[in-house]
Amino acid sequence: MAKTRELRLPALQVKQGPKRMLYVFSVDGKLVHRFSTISRVRRDEEGELRGYQRPEVLSHIDEIKRFIEGPSPMIPNAVVLAFNSSVHFDPAGSEFHPEGYSRPGTLRIPFEEDMLDEDKPAFVVDGQQRLAAVRDSSLDSFPLSVVAFITDDVSEQTDQFILVNSTKPLAKGLVYELLPNTESRLPSSLLKKRFPSQLLNILNAKRHSPFRGLIQTPTNPSGIIKDNSILRMLENSLNEGVLYRFRSDDGAGGAIDPMVTILCAYWGAVSDVFPEAWAKPPKKSRLMHGAGILSMGLLMDTIADRYRNRIHLKRELFAQDLTPLKEVCRWTDGFWDLGPGQKLKWNEIENTPSDIKQLSAYLLDKYKELVWDANHPSERRARGG
């Protein structure tokens, strides 16, 4: 029989209701696994469901690990544990503080070295990924704050598990809008959105921006272009198009001013050439729709590549190259003539990958035919099809 040890931790007992006590304390995250276990979902021999936790998600753990191994980590949200009744609280005094509803004392957690999971006195209700990250990290220790309750009832643990895990996540749009004001290490999926979000905010706010006030975000609900359409257009160009030229080597940002200048010049030209389709809601103009923004974004990259040796790409230059396309675009009425047997009513273009693909192929083809090739008689080819 292994020797039973006892972990004694300073804690606060919080009275949340006549019968409900919570315990708030802090403990080295590296220690938690020695006295607590994860209740994994499984079926027992009789096919009964046991446990309630999912497996760990390695990629998520790795994100947290990178963060806590970073220069100034902080995990303010508490891990939630459910203790069984072998855990005791010894109050230092008898009175609950009337304002704080709490009293200090000592929490006594009995455990043995290398005890079996099923014998451990605590279950992790919330925070298994955080705990795993601390456990696997290269740090010697990392204290976490813990909120715990004592119960021998598994269904109560399950209730709490479901409750803490069914809160609604933040709306994506709001997260993106907040991103540019962050400086800390973010999960890489968000990190990739930070710079495009910053550009979006500038385009939506800058006085001479053709997009001023037009992009719909949580703080600008009257905007008409979906924020996601603009983000995707910007990401496309940052990866594959003209904005890539101004991207910093680490990809975290880049030269904002020339990027904004080019974006304003091009989209300003778009608004000049298609005034009847600009700044109308997507229901009335497909130019303001995801498909329009994305395919016109690809055209921006194409035109910029045609003039890749020029340093300044002026609004007039873009307008000059866009004007011949006026006759083949049907943003607000009529039919797109996408090829033999491929007539599409103006409002049948949807924001789907296949429609975006088709529309952008059409626009780029027409641009090549009417502008690029037409202006280079020496390179002119008989294009069939």
Added chain:
Amino acid sequence: MKFFFPDSQDLVDPSFDFETERRAELRVRQRDDLYAHEVFRSRAYDGLLVSKGIVDGYGQVGSRYTIGQKHRLLRNGVKEFLRIDKVPYPLEVMGDCGAFTYVKEKVPPYTADEVINFYSDCRFDYGLSVDHVILSYQPDWDLKGAKPPDEVKDRQALTLSLAEEFWTRCKARKEGFIPIGVAQGWSPKSYAHAVKELQAMGYSYIALGGMVPLKTAEVLASLEKIAEVRKPKTRLHLLGVTRLDHMNAFATLGVASIDGTSPLRQAFKDASDNYYTLSRTYSAIRIPQVEGNAKLQKKISSGVIRQETARKLEKAALSAMAAFNNGKLDIDAAVEALTEYEELCAESTPKEKKASAAKSRQSRADVYREVLSDQPWKKCGCEVCRSIGHHVILFRGAERNRRRGFHNVWVFYRKLRSELGLRLEDAA
């Protein structure tokens, strides 16, 4: 003879860290990644083959290119896109339609002009005519009185008429690439017929399609029949055929170039021949990721296997390989760690399977013992083996598997050259 390597956006991420298995977070796919010709300082192929079908995607076959990548390819041309203009030796690029992507259709979905536009926009060195694959090879249909079904005859006739249109349009448009006519057939005689027709149209470079599933003897039989009609100047290209054993015979029969992905794909598709050397092949050592292995993941989320156990054994297998590579662990201990994890991955609940599991464990252990005692990665001079060491032999995740595929392509090219008695520096 030239070897063209078919591109389907097979790249490796140079920021990938083999110890932590992390990569640069803001890495941009393709732009920050490396092609095989950027990984190796010396040649691993003479050129690349790019298919319109792979770039566009067709029907159920999705594109390997994002829409942004595709348009950048069309804007800047294939050499800039694949960054072969930065390689210190010349590489050529061949374009084709990717006939396998639309093999189930009645007729090819592209017109000659559409395909020529693609070759022309991308500035290819060679462009293959539009073709329609014939999937039945029946030499019996050459016998007197035999009647090949209309469907195969129609496909050949269609391929020939598309080739004729392709040739005429190319000449009229004065395109810069060299047109290659595609011959499809179902037998030696029918292939010879197609080659004869293509030569009559004006082609002096002819690609033979539909030969991927053929046995080497069948390829040779067809080449011999073609030799009877082939003009001395006509060069042949074998689409998708990479049989090293008969390259000299192929060359004698007029084959000037080949292409194929099997050296790459064997690295992670083959059951045992995953790692090439000049003299033989080895099996890779399987240490699948606990996450990313669907079978294992299912067992974990249903509670059959404990995640902690799986992770522990996975880590043990990885560190055993590292320790073995450094000479700090003996073969038996390394094999023990590898098979223990592999057994967990393969674990099947019913007890009656235990006997067969033990047997396969024994044979796996033998295979591993062999590759561990030879340590072929220590003898290879390619950039992949020299930079990542024993990781190249691990069957685990795309970054390791694809690098092993690159190594195979590099070795394959060397074998091909030596088979043909050519020096590596020689132009084909």
